[in-house]
Amino acid sequence: MHVLILGGTTEARRLAELLHGTPGLTVTSSLAGRVASPRLPPGEVRVGGFGGTEGLTAWLREHRVDALIDATHPFAGTISFHAARAAATAHVPLLALRRPGWVPVHGDHWHDAASLEAAAALLPALGERIFLTTGRMGLATFADAALDELWFLVRSVDAPEGPRPARTELLLDRGPFTLDGERGVLRRYGIDVVVTKDSGGAATSPKLTAAREAGIPVVVVRRPPVPEGGSVVASPEEAVGWLGHTT
Missing domain, CATH: 3.40.50.720 (NAD(P)-binding Rossmann-like Domain)
Structure with missing residues (x-):
């Protein structure tokens, strides 16, 4: 099974660590390449864009991706919309790993x-x-x-x-x-x-x-809007559980 993680976040790196070494599972993490010296996750890593929705769709098909996990930054809105469209076109299950937003508490201004x-x-x-x-x-x-x-x-x-x-x-x-x-x-x-x-x-x-x-x-x-479609979880551990049910 081949899983593509759209990463660059702490959660994406943690997810790659949890999945690394799982028998029968290949994990590829994709980084946007905006940071000069990123902290690389374990497993296979690619750096750079895909060329929009069409490029990502082609990559999913060419590399026979079985599950796509969007674990990008909450403000990396464009790639999330590309991921939703590409997953739908390529008929690949999609999961969005979205860390919860902050909530003000007493004393905040x-x-x-x-x-x-x-x-x-x-x-x-x-x-x-x-x-x-x-x-x-x-x-x-x-x-x-x-x-x-x-x-x-x-x-x-x-x-x-x-x-x-x-x-x-x-x-x-x-x-x-x-x-x-x-x-x-x-x-x-x-x-x-x-x-x-x-x-x-x-x-x-x-x-x-x-x-x-x-x-x-x-x-x-405030965070930008996120695309509809696919499942949503709040932690890498939940993403592992989703992947287990997907397979």
Whole structure:
């Protein structure tokens, strides 16, 4: 049996670890290639895009994939729609592994935003020193003259390319992050606003706790819509169970 995991996330890597070495099972993990030095999962790995829905459909057929598991980042919306269409066309069972989103608790000061553009529009009224943790993709959204008076601490795995806010300091780092570490970042840089995508999971959630403790507002960008079709689970362990029932 051949399983293709669309990965690049902690959950995808964990799923590949759980499946690795299973007799009669071949696991291929596909990474988008946006990170220079990704943490590779065990098993076979391919890097790069497929060429849209048609390319992914052809790959599923050519490599005789028996099950497709979409374990991409919650904000990697395009590939999820390609996966849904390709799986339907190639008649391959599809599973979406979606980590649960974050939920505010007592003491949080969250501001909901439907997009990065909406998040940027909220900032001038909230503070002056922004901890931007939305990654390097979409950084150009904050390179707006209306935000030139604000200072941004931009954290990402790799150095961003292209436009960036006028007053920017880069912090190159890779999660998981600790609560003490996030407290230190907020204190050291005098942060008064945090901006994040609703990525979910535990690897990057300590910043939310640190912001709550410090009484700092957090702008949370909502997740994009996901395609219909296929099954949905919340953990790698559930994905293993689904695969067992599928076979």
